[in-house]
Amino acid sequence: MALKTLGQFIIEKQADFPYAKGELSRLLRDIGIAAKVINREVNKAGLADILGEIGDQNIQGEVQKKLDVYADEQFIEALRRGGECCYIASEEHEFGIDLTRGYHVNNGKYMVCIDPLDGSSNIDLNVSVGSIFSIYRRKIADVEITADEILQLGSDQVAAGYIIYGSSTMLVYTTGKGVNGFTLDPSIGEFCLSHPNMKIAENGTTYSINEGNYLKFPQYVKDYIKYCQMEDAETSRPYTSRYIGSMVADLHRTLITGGIFLYPETSSYPQGKLRLLYECNPMAFIIEQAGGKAVSGQERILTIQPKYLHQRSSIIIGSRLMVEKVQEFMLPNYDTADVLGKKLTFSG
Numbered sequence: 001m002a003l004k005t006l007g008q009f010i011i012e013k014q015a016d017f018p019y020a021k022g023e024l025s026r027l028l029r030d031i032g033i034a035a036k037v038i039n040r041e042v043n044k045a046g047l048a049d050i051l052g053e054i055g056d057q058n059i060q061g062e063v064q065k066k067l068d069v070y071a072d073e074q075f076i077e078a079l080r081r082g083g084e085c086c087y088i089a090s091e092e093h094e095f096g097i098d099l100t101r102g103y104h105v106n107n108g109k110y111m112v113c114i115d116p117l118d119g120s121s122n123i124d125l126n127v128s129v130g131s132i133f134s135i136y137r138r139k140i141a142d143v144e145i146t147a148d149e150i151l152q153l154g155s156d157q158v159a160a161g162y163i164i165y166g167s168s169t170m171l172v173y174t175t176g177k178g179v180n181g182f183t184l185d186p187s188i189g190e191f192c193l194s195h196p197n198m199k200i201a202e203n204g205t206t207y208s209i210n211e212g213n214y215l216k217f218p219q220y221v222k223d224y225i226k227y228c229q230m231e232d233a234e235t236s237r238p239y240t241s242r243y244i245g246s247m248v249a250d251l252h253r254t255l256i257t258g259g260i261f262l263y264p265e266t267s268s269y270p271q272g273k274l275r276l277l278y279e280c281n282p283m284a285f286i287i288e289q290a291g292g293k294a295v296s297g298q299e300r301i302l303t304i305q306p307k308y309l310h311q312r313s314s315i316i317i318g319s320r321l322m323v324e325k326v327q328e329f330m331l332p333n334y335d336t337a338d339v340l341g342k343k344l345t346f347s348g
């Protein structure tokens with residue numbers, strides 16, 4: 001079977017958007033190019049002096065790694081040069097970047113949110129990291145951009161995707177018509193369609209959460225973790241626990257094998273830790289398009305109205321039935337003791 005490259009696929013799919021004149025296709029192509037350049041640097045991270053911290057702190061107060069900065073620059077330059085994007089919100093910048101000003105003026109129709117390098121604490125460890133992108137259309141054209149134009153609902157995204165730099169490099173994206181995955185063939189330098197029409201299983205047997213935070217979790221999360229650990233042949237419990245610490249890698253596994261990923265509110269992060277605009281929304285769009293579910297609690301992630309750029313959210317995402325099970329544990333009248341109590345016998 002002949003290989004289909006990302007470029008060919010995007011051109012074929014352009015017919016799905018009769019209103020579009022190819023701008024979105026070009027924007028996706030630009031992101032694909034930035035991804036290949038970042039992939040090259042990630043692959044040689046152990047060799048070059050690009051490895052290590054540069055000491056600067058980003059807006060979240062976290063120490064930036066050189067590769068975060070590099071990835072951020074690559075995306076911004078690719079989007080600036082491509083001409084289809086007028087505004088960028090990046091995890092690494094306190095304020096949005098208005099591309100309608102400056103040395104290369106763009107009046108593109110699209111606005112892009114990026115997490116240029118996700119899972120950056122894993123770079124030094126040769127563990128998978130990723131990039132996440134989310135694309136919105138400008139609501140009002142031809143007037144000066146205001147900073148809050150980017151604060152659209154996740155359900156308004158026109159496209160979203162991630163790149164995982166793993167044992168192989170993949171780009172997975174959706175434009176609201178299903179999810180497709182492309183694997184980078186390094187011998188020809190092209191992303192090739194390898195996972196057409198990706199679907200997440202309705203149920204799963206893997207849960208993914210930083211259990212080190214157990215004591216900081218709300219009660220419903222503690223209860224759900226106990227539920228996952230309890231023996232029950234009918235529901236294949238105890239479930240398997242897997243946590244990489246890169247959201248992209250944890251969700252890529254969840255998408256492929258089924259399962260659930262949780263980063264709930266904790267006493268350290270009362271709003272949750274992950275960022276709504278460039279982590280939760282794009283991942284929620286992808287997982288929903290694959291048939292899964294993504295909520296912050298009882299609310300769907302994609303209908304949360306963002307109020308500011310770096311807003312955080314709790315997130316519970318993955319196989320639909322597993323997410324719904326967590327939501328049952330949140331209900332005030334849910335008889336947790338009945339589900340857990342009688343079967344829980346701790347020794348020691």
Ligand code: AHG
Nearest residue numbers: 115117118119120121210245246247
């Ligand atoms: P980033 O590297 O972009 O700051 O994101 C890190 C995020 C996410 O990738 C991961 O799921 C989560 O932080 C891990 O957090 P904990 O170490 O608190 O579990």
Ligand code: MN
Nearest residue numbers: 115117118119
């Ligand atoms: Mn991240």
Ligand code: MN
Nearest residue numbers: 091115117118
């Ligand atoms: Mn990041």
